[in-house]
Amino acid sequence: MNKTAVITGASKGIGKALAEKMLGKNYTVIGTSRSGKIQIKHPNFHSLALDLTDFSSIEKAQIEINNNFEHINVLINNAALGSDLHFDLPERQSFEQTFDTNVKGTVFFTEAMVNRIPNDGIILNISSKMGSVEVCEKFGSVAYRMSKSALNMYTKILKNRLAGKVKVACIHPGWVKTTIIESNLKNATLTPEESAEKIFSFLMSDFKNGIYWDCEEGVALPW
Numbered sequence: 001m002n003k004t005a006v007i008t009g010a011s012k013g014i015g016k017a018l019a020e021k022m023l024g025k026n027y028t029v030i031g032t033s034r035s036g037k038i039q040i041k042h043p044n045f046h047s048l049a050l051d052l053t054d055f056s057s058i059e060k061a062q063i064e065i066n067n068n069f070e071h072i073n074v075l076i077n078n079a080a081l082g083s084d085l086h087f088d089l090p091e092r093q094s095f096e097q098t099f100d101t102n103v104k105g106t107v108f109f110t111e112a113m114v115n116r117i118p119n120d121g122i123i124l125n126i127s128s129k130m131g132s133v134e135v136c137e138k139f140g141s142v143a144y145r146m147s148k149s150a151l152n153m154y155t156k157i158l159k160n161r162l163a164g165k166v167k168v169a170c171i172h173p174g175w176v177k178t179t180i181i182e183s184n185l186k187n188a189t190l191t192p193e194e195s196a197e198k199i200f201s202f203l204m205s206d207f208k209n210g211i212y213w214d215c216e217e218g219v220a221l222p223w
Contacts, residue, residue, distance in 0.1 A: 004028040006065070006072050006113065008050065008106070009079030011038045013178035014126065017196035018076060019045065025200070030065065030072075032079065052079055052105025053097070062112040072116045074203065077106045077151075078126045082144045082180040090142040102147035107154055119165045124203065125155050127170040129214060134222040152212060152223065159210030167209045173199060174216030190216060 005022050009015040010031030019031045019040055028044045036049030048064060051057040065072070081101045083094035110123065117123065129135060131148025155170040162168060173195045177188040190198075198215040207213065212221045 002026050002028050002044065003073035004030065004069055004071065005074040005076060006030045006032070007076045007078055008032045008052070008109065010040075010047075011035070013180070013192050014173055014176055014195050014199070015076075015078040016040065017192035018078065018199060021193075021196045021200050022074075027074075028069075030069070032061065050079075050109070052109060053100040055108065058105065058109050058112055061109070065113070065116065069116070071118050072113055072121065073118065074122045074124070075110065075113050075117060076124045076126065076199075077110060079106070080126065080147075080180070082141070084143045085141045085181040087142070088140045095143040098143035098147050099150075102144075103150045103154075106151065110154075110158070114162070114166075117166050121166045122203065123155075123158060123162075123166060123168045124199070125151050125168070125170040126173055126199075127151050127155070127212070129172040129221055132212070132221055132223060155212070156210055163209065167207070169202075169207055169209070169211050169213060171199060171202060172212075172214045172216065172221060174214075 005027045007015050007019050010019045011033035019029045022029050023042045030046045030048055031038050032048045032050035034051045036047050038047040050061045081098045083097050128148045130145045131152050152170050155168055159168045174190040175188040176190045176195045177185050214221050
């Protein structure tokens with residue numbers, strides 16, 4: 001029987017590449033975006049409108065998933081903002097937008113999905129090594145760095161809570177050519193498809209529950 005995966009932020013970049021990869025591996029994929037319009041044509045792909053900054057949108061998405069899918073085998077929390085990636089200092093609007101999506105919305109959407117995930121399921125949080133406290137040597141991108149650190153902590157909390165039931169991990173997807181910041185399109189080292197391949201390989205591996213993993217280097221990251 002095909003497994004079902006939910007991937008947030010699937011309209012472009014890593015999320016879209018992951019959706020296409022998993023469809024090719026016989027998954028049924030529910031891809032979310034704010035508009036619900038995703039340019040993927042496949043009989044096993046289902047597009048879903050989800051605005052992580054809007055609790056009513058989270059509730060509507062939860063109802064739609066509950067009504068149409070028996071369970072969710074894999075939840076990949078990929079949707080994220082990097083509004084301050086070029087800022088040296090924190091700025092209120094971008095700070096609030098970043099945390100509303102990367103932390104608050106991601107946490108409460110995950111909580112809405114947890115009861116739909118069977119005991120052999122997986123939750124993957126797409127984090128960043130920029131969220132590592134131990135390796136932080138710069139001072140910019142305050143909101144983005146802090147939001148990923150918060151996501152890492154939530155990963156640990158879920159690992160503790162769901163131990164023996166659902167496996168949880170947070171992943172640095174590599175430096176990927178995405179539009180989260182314009183310079184990435186020119187300077188980053190991985191295409192979305194290359195990153196998706198590495199993430200999927202990790203997903204299929206017997207990874208340690210609660211690990212913080214660097215997909216580009218193939219090593220565990222320090223917290």
